[in-house]
Amino acid sequence: MTELTIGTVLGEPEQAVQLDARRFNRHTFWCGQSGSGKTYALGVVLEQLLLRTELPMLILDPNSDFVHLPKTRDAASAEDAARLADIDIRVFHSSQRDGERLRARYIDMSTVSKAALLQLDPIKDAEEYNVLLHMEEHTDRLDTDHMLENLRASGDPGMVRLANRIDNLEVLGWDLWSRGEGAITQVIDERPRATVMDLGGFAHPNEPKVAALAVLEHLWARREERRPILIVIDEAHNLCSPNPRTDVERVLTEQLVQIAAEGRKFGLWLLLSTQRPTKIHPNVLSQCDNLALMRVNAPRDLAELADVFGFAGDKISRSQRFTQGQALFAGGFIEEPTYVQMGVRITEESGGDVRVPLREG
Template sequence: MTETCRARSTDGRTMTLFLTGPGPSLLPGDLVVADDGEESYLAQVVQPPLPASTLEPARPGTGSVIGRIGADLVPHRSDRAPFADAAVSPAGPDHLGALLDARGADLPIGTWSAGDGGVAARVRAAGFNRHSFLCGQSGSGKTYALGVVLEQLLLHTDLRMVVLDPNADFVRLDQPREGADAAQVERVAHMVRHGFRALGAPGNEAGREPMLLRLMTMPRRAQAAVLQLDPILNREEYHSFHQLTSTIRSSEVAEMVVEMAAQGGGAAALAQRLENLGLVDWEVWARDRRSAAETIAEEGGTTVLDLSGFRDPREPLAVTLDVVEHLWTHKEDRTPTLLVIDEAHNLCPPDPEDPLAAAVVRRLVQIAAEGRKYGLWLLLSTQRPSKIHPQVLTQCDNLVLMRMNSPADLGELGTVFGFAPADMVAASPEFVQGEALLAGGFVAVPSLIRMGERLTREGGSDVPVPIARR
């Protein structure tokens, strides 16, 4: 390649890029080799240099030095030194692959082109021991991308995963996609053998195990949220309820209401509250069956909770609260657990509208702040970062950014995820479906990738426009 760019580094960590002639242009995120005649260094372009024009003078670019390239092409981060003048050329596929190997990137999720050729894009399974945030506007391929990531985690880790799935998009992670070859079918069967189940609304048409909860085993504060009891504003009812729970004979809501009504006084008022809230008609009471929280604790593996199909939207929210409370109550077990929340703005908004939603958000905020030391990690997916509670968003250390057109959202992402290079974030509006920027501890370097194919069937899809045939 004709030499068109040179670089210098005064600290061995950052470098300045200078154009010396016409040639192929560099892009944000490209990997290059800087060779000063004695040593070669692998580096990443942060801001490309620009040639002079009739309107503006030439502008130097900037880059980040990854490490000195050894004989095995592995870049050694601890072995960096300043250099005064180095020729710059695009890194080859071997350089990219050696970097991924050195950083322990082991989950293939697509393709990565960041120099003179491309390789399989791989992320670090070990990097999911931090909270992760995936965002992209509608049509960017966000849900599909999340499915690709979940498949690889199912295949290559023993993580316990709990997937809160509002649109039934991941209930078929145990079913090979149409056209899958024999090897892919076997890989899906391997995932199923390691434990997979999807729970749905009671009486769901798919015949899935019902998603249930047990009111009397929930923590007191969670019970109060379900009953919309404020310990101050409703102090008499609140006190009466927790006195009654130790004397009432039945743990089933309908029978509890009958007993409470028969006792009169404050107990009768509580019975009216349960009836007025419609709790008697809820289908999620476990009775003699397992609750969703009990299923997760007993079975391990991966459990998808299909939050769609309920008659009362508070029912799946109550089950969600029971599950996250159970995970937090048993945090000292330190069972590595990834809590995946698709369309996370539904469960983790900045301003929840009612006590039940507020209770879910309060626990998720605590998991975001303290869960990592107990092996409780979040993976959130949504269309807009501004719709996520800030105390959860700011705790995320991994970013998957797909197409996003909103300047306000991109500005917020640039502030929260400062480790993602600004020029790479700014390219987001031009991403095509399936393209993504990955940054954080689960990737070797910030990377612009193209997501690969799913192994399993998608549970949901967009509704097409009916085209008239005249």
């Protein structure tokens, strides 16, 4: 089955709108300002992909919006509820909640990523970088629980300096590291239908970025296997900025630029969701062939969208007048640019706005 019913034609509630599931083998850009219904509407499409296809999805979820994806709402049909119950959906949490924990293996990351994490420059910090470069030759020093002790015991000045750097940055104390337990990359290799990475509960601001980097570079390293996966990145501006500020952000952005440019032929397909297109690296945005646009008011953002997604014509400007749940879909996954009133979610929505406390009486 290739058709995904996502809602109805705006102003024509009897006419269903369908996306061509086969065309998610191109990168997709999903955009809408706060309050437009962007995350809820994205959930509608992800549910349909789960129900109507066999496409595995990796969902990078910074606000815990999709942690209830395995739970159907009471209003869902019995058929949809039964089908979703049989789908392998795994949710991994970053915070101290019940359920599976989100963990990555430090030793599995590339030297470039480790160097970014440790703020090492291959020229300015040549000696420490060289130690890092050759650490895989000394497997006895890779255990995160004993790494500092082993490096300092070596007596090598470069290893001692590297140990002090690691200790001072306190990176080995992060909750992210697996410490001998299972890692998220192992789960992704099993290709569940949906793997949700709840990134919002980590204590250090770099942890969610390093978690994302660990899985993205793992997928890229195994790209020649050509095992399709849809990589959904909510609030993508946090991971794919046009102006990365830190070494980790720079390496992460470079990895996403590479996937955007070359990933399609290997079955690595992006779905990027954000509030503003100008906050996404232009080399990633320009590679998107599908557009889902909800309410956007900023003239600069509308101009950027019109420039990148010329196939949508002048329909983009109407997004300024959209109300919540209304969207424009254009590109390869729909026959022609279409205004849509999004349908109802099948699964439980997490997150949502916090209500203003009101006085009773």
